[in-house]
Amino acid sequence: MNKALIVAPSWIGDTIMAQPLFARLHANHPGLQLDALAPRWVAPALQRMDEIRDVVDSPFGHGQLSLKARWRLARDLAARHYDAVYVLPNSLKSALVPWMAGIPQRIGFTGESRFGLINVRHTLDKQALPLMLERFTQLAERPGAPLPKPIAHPRIRSSAADQAKTLLELGLERPARIVAFCPGAEYGPAKRWPAAHFAVLARQLAETGHSIWLFGSPKDRAVAEEISLLAPGLCRNLCGATSLTQAIDLLAMAELVVCNDSGLMHVAAALDRPIVALYGSSSPGFTPPLSDKADILSLQLDCSPCFKRECPLGHLDCLNKLSPEQVFAACQKWISR
Numbered sequence: 001m002n003k004a005l006i007v008a009p010s011w012i013g014d015t016i017m018a019q020p021l022f023a024r025l026h027a028n029h030p031g032l033q034l035d036a037l038a039p040r041w042v043a044p045a046l047q048r049m050d051e052i053r054d055v056v057d058s059p060f061g062h063g064q065l066s067l068k069a070r071w072r073l074a075r076d077l078a079a080r081h082y083d084a085v086y087v088l089p090n091s092l093k094s095a096l097v098p099w100m101a102g103i104p105q106r107i108g109f110t111g112e113s114r115f116g117l118i119n120v121r122h123t124l125d126k127q128a129l130p131l132m133l134e135r136f137t138q139l140a141e142r143p144g145a146p147l148p149k150p151i152a153h154p155r156i157r158s159s160a161a162d163q164a165k166t167l168l169e170l171g172l173e174r175p176a177r178i179v180a181f182c183p184g185a186e187y188g189p190a191k192r193w194p195a196a197h198f199a200v201l202a203r204q205l206a207e208t209g210h211s212i213w214l215f216g217s218p219k220d221r222a223v224a225e226e227i228s229l230l231a232p233g234l235c236r237n238l239c240g241a242t243s244l245t246q247a248i249d250l251l252a253m254a255e256l257v258v259c260n261d262s263g264l265m266h267v268a269a270a271l272d273r274p275i276v277a278l279y280g281s282s283s284p285g286f287t288p289p290l291s292d293k294a295d296i297l298s299l300q301l302d303c304s305p306c307f308k309r310e311c312p313l314g315h316l317d318c319l320n321k322l323s324p325e326q327v328f329a330a331c332q333k334w335i336s337r
Contacts, residue, residue, distance in 0.1 A: 001029045005077065005085040005103065007094050008038035008046060008058075011186070012244070012263030013287060015042045016270050017133045018088055019154040022051035024140035025086075037077070037097070044244040045267065048156040065093065074100030086139050087111075087118060107139055132287050153290045154270040158252035166249035170242065175211035179331070180251055180268070182259035183227060184220030184239065188309025190281035191260050193319050193327075195223050199230030200324035201258065201331070206234045208335060210255070214239055215247050215264055256334045258327065265289050274334040276327060280319035281306050295330045297322060 004025065009015050015038070026032050035054045036046045043055045056077070060066055078101040085098040090111030098106050099117045107120040115121075122143045129135045129147065133154070138147050167174055183198050185191035202212045212231070214224040218240030228235040242250065248267055251257060257268040257275045261282045268275050269291040277289045279298040283305040288296060298304070304318040311318075 001032060001083045001105075003033045003080070003082050004029075004035075005056075005080075005082045005098070006034065006036040006038075006052075007085060007087040007089065007098060007108075008036045008042060009088050010039050010042065012042050012045055013266035014088070014132060015045050016154050016156065016263070016266040017287070017290065018136045019049050019051070019156070019270065020133060020151050021086070021088075021136045021140055022049060023152060024137055026051055028140060035080070035082075041244070044248065045156060047245070048158065048248055050157065060093075067096075070097050071100055073097055074102075077101040077103070084120075088136060088139070092117070109135070109139075130285060133290060153292070154266070155272070156248065156267070156270040158249045158271060163249045163253055166242075166246045170246060170250075172250075174253060177210045177335075178254045179205050179210045179212055179335075180254040180257045180259075180273075181212060181214045181224075181227070181235075182216060182257065182262055182264040182268070183214060183223050184216035184264075185260040185262045186217070186219070187262075187282075190306070190308050190311050190316065190319075191262065192223065193260055193278045193280070193322065194316075195226040196230060197319075197322070197324045197327070198227045198258075201327055202227065202231040202234050204324065204328045205331065205335075206231070210335070212236070213250065213254070215242070215251060216240070256331060258331065261287065269294060276330045276334070278319065278322060278327065280304060280316065280322075281308055281311070283307070293334075295333065297327060297330055 033053050036052050037056045037058050039058050046052045046055050074097045082103045084105035085103045087095050087108035092112040095114045095117035105120050106118050108118045109122045109124050137151050212235045214235055214237045216239035221239040224237045224239040228237050251268050252271045254273050257273050259265040261279050269289040275289050275294040277296050284296045301318050
């Protein structure tokens with residue numbers, strides 16, 4: 001195999017967790033040219049992976065069928081003459097374009113009745129492969145073959161030159177010590193530690209000489225503004241003010257990242273930043289921060305993980321009762337170094 005394509009996930013965190021698969025493919029196929037077909041909102045993460053040569057834009061939104069546009073994209077991909085494609089999402093739609101493009105080997109899990117669309121089919125054993133990372137990396141092996149372990153942690157790059165360029169673009173000066181907060185979670189509010197708790201933590205960290213930078217998408221700007229108002233003058237709200245590429249470079253400068261279970265948590269882990277990760281409705285047993293420098297805080301209540309977007313019981317105790325003092329104690333372990 002000389003030339004292969006990845007159909008990337010639509011979530012930033014999932015895309016980060018796929019990087020060890022790309023590394024395995026290069027190890028198994030020396031000289032491989034590996035491209036990715038990806039939505040534009042996750043493309044910057046792929047562009048910071050050494051294994052990916054080119055990123056092809058996938059213009060389709062969540063749930064969008066657009067058969068004519070898929071056919072046009074398939075013709076463009078056919079002209080690139082890929083030997084194989086690895087389809088990471090399990091949806092039917094994600095397998096359509098590779099099939100239309102006539103790529104000979106179409107590799108993935110059977111997923112949503114994709115017989116024929118996927119012609120090198122893996123059957124998912126959830127007990128044998130509990131982690132998303134393991135499920136992606138399994139695709140580098142023959143169907144039914146055991147997955148070689150251990151699996152390396154995901155890695156993305158951010159050079160000193162990248163960081164200097166981003167600071168210049170945004171007109172920012174680099175503080176001596178930065179703690180990054182990622183207070184959002186695209187999936188829903190049941191993953192979000194309360195703004196008031198983040199504000200208390202900001203005041204505690206400011207007393208130790210740290211500047212607090214808040215990261216997230218435009219959707220997270222309101223919750224970040226709430227944190228900023230509750231901790232006046234202590235936080236710089238960068239939610240919605242950076243591209244993902246710029247956020248990668250700024251997170252790479254942080255001494256510590258405090259985050260909900262979110263895409264930016266996985267970005268910080270792949271940058272090898274110390275992390276304090278806060279879990280409520282989700283489970284670190286499936287999508288943990290893949291790093292030797294991560295502390296996971298979860299109250300492990302009887303009602304969690306529920307995997308709901310909003311608390312079905314209406315109290316969100318799994319996060320409300322995770323106190324700023326508990327989180328600050330975890331932070332001290334890292335900042336004391």
